[in-house]
Amino acid sequence: MERSRTGHPDPLLLQAYADGELSTAEAGGLEAHLRGCAGCRAELTALQALLRQIGTVAEEPLRRDLSRPVEAALRRRQRLRTFPWVAAVELTAGLAVGSWAWPLAERSLRAILPVIQAASRAAANGVLTSWAADWEALQISIGQALRPDLPGLLPSLGLAQAAIMVAAGGAIWVSGNFLLLRRGAAR
Amino acid sequence: MLDSSDADLARHARQGMVEAYGELVRRHQTSVFNVCYRLLADLAEAEDMSQEAFVRAHRRLDTFDPERPFGPWIRRVAANLCLNRLQLKLTTQVGLEDEDDLPATDPPPGPEQIHEAHERSQAVRAAILSLPPHYRAVVELRHFHDLSYEEIARALRLPVSDVRSHLFRARRQLARRLTPDGTLSHGTS
Numbered sequence: 111m112e113r114s115r116t117g118h119p120d121p122l123l124l125q126a127y128a129d130g131e132l133s134t135a136e137a138g139g140l141e142a143h144l145r146g147c148a149g150c151r152a153e154l155t156a157l158q159a160l161l162r163q164i165g166t167v168a169e170e171p172l173r174r175d176l177s178r179p180v181e182a183a184l185r186r187r188q189r190l191r192t193f194p195w196v197a198a199v200e201l202t203a204g205l206a207v208g209s210w211a212w213p214l215a216e217r218s219l220r221a222i223l224p225v226i227q228a229a230s231r232a233a234a235n236g237v238l239t240s241w242a243a244d245w246e247a248l249q250i251s252i253g254q255a256l257r258p259d260l261p262g263l264l265p266s267l268g269l270a271q272a273a274i275m276v277a278a279g280g281a282i283w284v285s286g287n288f289l290l291l292r293r294g295a296a297r
Numbered sequence: 298m299l300d301s302s303d304a305d306l307a308r309h310a311r312q313g314m315v316e317a318y319g320e321l322v323r324r325h326q327t328s329v330f331n332v333c334y335r336l337l338a339d340l341a342e343a344e345d346m347s348q349e350a351f352v353r354a355h356r357r358l359d360t361f362d363p364e365r366p367f368g369p370w371i372r373r374v375a376a377n378l379c380l381n382r383l384q385l386k387l388t389t390q391v392g393l394e395d396e397d398d399l400p401a402t403d404p405p406p407g408p409e410q411i412h413e414a415h416e417r418s419q420a421v422r423a424a425i426l427s428l429p430p431h432y433r434a435v436v437e438l439r440h441f442h443d444l445s446y447e448e449i450a451r452a453l454r455l456p457v458s459d460v461r462s463h464l465f466r467a468r469r470q471l472a473r474r475l476t477p478d479g480t481l482s483h484g485t486s
Contacts, residue, residue, distance in 0.1 A: 164425070167422045169328070175323065
């Protein structure tokens with residue numbers, strides 16, 4: 111057993127005993143000394159009382175609920191993790207739709223262009239009556255443009271069908287985003 | 298959700314249920330915050346670190362064994378985070394020989410504060426908070442996480458002999474500040 115210069119056990123040894131850190135042999139040696147030394151017994155009792163006292167420390171109340179900011183941080187992280195997938199799907203879908211829709215858009219632009227030119231002429235001349243004629247021309251042009259002679263798949267596409275197609279595309283985009291993000295949030 | 302066990306909530310949280318993890322946070326936030334507060338001795342910093350501890354622990358949920366209690370695990374995550382934060386202070390401390398004479402990072406409580414600490418347990422907390430960071434760290438790990446000297450040495454990357462002497466000096470300072478009935482003693486710091 112380690113002894114200090116006073117002949118009593120080293121205080122660190124007494125502490126290790128109180129903490130249950132001594133081997134059986136070391137503890138036995140110390141206990142033999144404690145039986146014959148009132149001073150060391152008192153020191154050990156005081157130390158044990160202090161250890162119990164430390165264990166009674168009060169809890170400081172928390173001033174705010176942490177669950178909301180933690181949940182928000184987790185959801186943000188999950189969205190960030192999902193974002194590349196959403197972006198990839200949207201980009202692919204966009205390219206697919208764009209490659210199919212581009213010829214239609216081109217025809218529409220070609221049809222509208224003369225009308226715009228006519229409109230600017232009309233505005234320049236101040237002849238408002240020409241609008242009626244131009245409007246009729248525009249309708250005819252758009253009708254022709256949206257009825258491309260695509261063989262088989264789309265023999266004829268009217269204005270209403272085009273509108274439905276655009277609306278359906280939008281719905282797919284919105285619901286796709288919703289599903290993907292929701293899946294990400296639940297992960 | 299409210300009557301689910303911690304283990305069930307942890308399983309749900311691992312599967313991605315943010316609300317389940319939120320419930321775990323609500324259950325353990327006060328004890329986690331107190332770990333951080335005892336180590337950092339700063340209320341605002343302790344709140345921030347508690348929040349950070351929960352977010353980081355969520356990333357490591359797969360290392361949590363649902364067969365074991367969640368409380369000690371999350372408190373240990375918080376303690377490690379705070380100890381990393383304290384590491385700089387711990388490593389920049391010089392002259393360990395005369396540390397008893399070093400001033401505490403926070404000023405020790407004065408007589409007014411002592412009298413305000415009506416409850417015994419509050420006095421103990423005030424005494425712990427008045428210790429220097431490296432002493433707070435060993436007291437926290439020994440008394441509130443039940444770690445052995447060896448485990449504390451590993452956690453703090455210190456030799457066991459340093460852990461033993463830090464603990465001894467920390468307790469001696471606490472004994473000086475606390476009377477046997479648990480209130481802070483006057484003029485001992």
